Amino acid sequence: MQYRRLGRTDLEVSLICLGSMTWGRQNTEAEGHAQMDLALDRGVNFIDTAEMYSVPVTAETYGRSEEIIGSWLAARGTRDRVIVASKAVGPGSRFGHIRDGRPRLNREHLTRAVEDSLRRLRTDRIDLYQLHWPERSVNSFGKLGYVHVEDEDAIPIAETLGVLGDLVRAGKIRHVGLSNETPWGMMSFARIADQAGLPRPVSVQNAYNLVNRSFEVGCAEVAIREDMGLLAYSPLAGGWLTGKYAGGARPAGARMTEFADYFRRYGGESGQAAIAAYVALAREHGLDPARMALAYVNARRFTTATIVGATTLEQLAANIDSVDLTLGDEVLQGIEAIQARWSNPCP
Template identity: 55%
Template sequence: MIYRVLGEQGPRVSAVCLGTMTFGQQTPEADAHDQLDMAFERGLNFIDTAEMYAVPARAETCGASETIVGNWLSRQVREKVVLATKVAGPARSLGWIRGGPLALDRANIREAVEGSLRRLRTDYIDLYQLHWPERNQPLFGQWQYDPAKERECTPIRAQLEALAELVDEGKVRHVGLSNEHPWGVMEFVRIAAEAGLPRVVSTQNAYSLLTRVFEYGLAEVCHREQVGLLAYSPLAFGHLTGKYLANPTAAGRLNEFESFGQRYTKPNVQPAVAAYAELAREHGLTPTELALSFVYHRSCVASTIIGASTSAQLAENLDAWSKPLTPELLEAIERIHLLYTNPAP
C-alpha cells in the first residue's frame, strides 16, 4: 500500500480507503469490525463514513455506520486512524436528520459535528466533508444544470466560516467536499485564500469505468489547486463485478432496495459493463479486478473508497491493488470508453 497527502497540508492517507455505507444495514457490527481489522492489517489507515449512513438512507439506520465505526475506534490507537465523515446537505427527503436540514449553515454544521463526534467516540474528525452542495446543481445521476431550479442557499463563505470555527476548536482537522463540480471547488478554494479560511483538501466524487465525468473539468481544477479526489463507487454499485449480467436478480443493494442506484439505469450501462467484463476475461482478470485496478492506479485519484458487504468481498477488492493494468489493457479500455462514453454520469 502507498500513502498520499491530501491537498497541500492535509492528512497522509492510504491510496485505498474503507467505506462504511453498508455498516448497520447489510453488514452487522461484528462483520463490520472484521472488515475494519482486515483493512488495517492490509495497510489501510483511512475510513470514510457519514452521519446519514447506512445507505439507503432511512430513519431506522441513520447514524448506525458511525456508531459501529466508533465502537471499533474506541479500541484503536486514535492517531493511527484517519477518520473522515460528512454532514448531510439540504434539498433531499431526510426529515429524520435535524428535522430535514434546510441549509449548510452554522447551526446545522455544528449540530451535525457534535452528533458525529458522539457516535464516533472521538474528540476530533480528521476530514470533515460537506456531503453534497447546498446550492442547485445536478446530483446523483442527474447530468444537466437547470437554472430554473435556483434557490437561496448559505453562501460558501459562511459555510467555510462555520467549518473554520470547528478547526479552531480542534474538533475538525481538515475539511473537504463531496459530489462537487468545478465551479464549486474553485469557489471554495478562492474564498478560503481571500478570507484566510480553511482550504479544502479533497472532494469525494463518483469515479469508475462507467462514470468518468471528473476527467472533463474537475481533473484539471483539482490538479492545479491540489485538491485530492476520493473516488467512490469504483464498482458502480456492483455493476462492474459483472454479477448482474448473468443474473439480473443477483443479491445486492440494487435488488434489495427499490429505487436505488438511479445513476445506473441509463441505456448504455449494460452494454458497457458487458464489454468491460469480456475485456477482463480476455486478459485473465475478473471484472472486479479490472474495474478496481483502473481506478486504484489512475493519476487523478488520491484515494479510492471501497465498500463490501462481506469480508470475502473486501479481500477480493484489496487484492486488486496488486494487479496494475498493462498499457495494452489501458488502451483497450479507452476504446470501449469512446464507444460507451460515461453511460452513468
C-alpha cells in the first residue's frame, strides 16, 4: 500500500480509502465487517462514511453505515489502527428524516450531527469531519454551469468554521474537510481559517473519474497549492468504468441494476460513448478496465486518496490492487484522446 499525507496534518492515509455507502443497503453488517477486515489486512487505514449513508438515502437506513463501522471497531478493537472520516449533510429538501428536517451547517445542527455520529461509530473522536456539500447553492451533483442565487440565506463560512473549531478544541473531531466544493469555496475556507485562527480544511472530497475530470479545471490548482488534497469519490463512475454494464448488461445486485434512477448522470449518449471507449482502450492494452480507471485517479498529483466501494470481497481486492499499476505512455495518450473527444460527459 502507498500512503500520502493528509493536508498539513501528521496523518498518513492509505492511497486507497474504503468507502462505506453500500453497507446497510446493498451489504449486510457481516459483509461490511469482512470488507474492513480485508482492507485493513491489505494496508488500508482510511475509512470514509457519512451520517446520511447508506445510499440510496432513506429514513430506515440513515446512519446505518456508521453503525456498522462502530460495531466493527468495537468487535475488533481496531480504533487506533484506522483513520475514520465522516460527513455532515448540508441543506436539502430530501432529508426530512435528518434532525428537524432542515439540516444546516450551524452550531445547533453540526454539534448534534457530530454527537450522533460519535455514538453510532462508538468512538470518542472523528479523525476527519467533512461538510458533505456547501451551505450555499453551487454547481455540483451533475452540474457544470454555475447559476447564482441572489440573497441566499446561507450560514456564513466563518460561522461554520467557528463551530468546527470548538469541536476540534473539545477533542470530538481532529481535522476538517470539505466535499462537493468549488475553487471559490476551497479558497474562502482556507482564507477565513488562516485569518481567524480556525481549523483549515485538509482535504476536499469531490467526484473525479475518467468521465468527470472537472476537478482539474479550477480545484486542482487549489488542492496542490493549498495542501487540500482530493479524496476522489466515484472513481469508477458508479461502476460503469468496470465494463460490467456493457451491451445493456445488468448484473444481479449491481448498483445500476438496483438503483438506476439514482445515478442518471452516466446514462447520456456522450457519457456512454466515452465509457465504451475507455473500456475498449483498457482491453486493447490487456488491462482490466477498473484497474486502469483507478490507476489513473491514483496517479494524479492532487489526489490524496481514492475512495473505493465494493459489494463483494473480490471487487474490493481488485480495487486495492490498482495501487500496483502504473499506466504506460500509450495508455495515457489514449485516455487524453478520448477526453479530447468527449470532455467531462458525466459531471
